[in-house]
Amino acid sequence: MKRAITDSEFDEVLKSDKLVVVQFHAPWCQPCKVVGPRIDAIAETYRDEIEVVSIDIDDNELTAAKLGIRNIPTVIMFKEGEGVYRNVGIRRDYIESIEKYK
DSSP states (O other), X not given: OOEEOXXXXXXXXXXXXXXXXXXXXXXXXXXXXXXXXHHHHHXXXXXXXXXXXXXXXXXXXXXXXXTTOOSSSEEXXXXXTEEEEEEESOOSOOHHHHHHHO
16 A cells, blocks of 8 residues: 655655655545545555655645645656656556556
């Protein structure tokens, strides 16, 4: 399952040598409730290959602002600290992008 992180942990997470998948969400966001289980499934499937985290934008406004998150759900994939993929809204399948960048 994905791990919830805070603003203070974000930069450290990006130092991972693995692909980092970050889900930006909020408890009140209905589309986030659709994306969340998909991201959880990815975290389980790829648990030894990638890092999967989530950030509640209501509680962690600094990271969301720094990355220009204006709509949720947003999923960003980072490789070596750099954003390599971004999707805003509901997407059925993230596997192709994970396979490309992991």
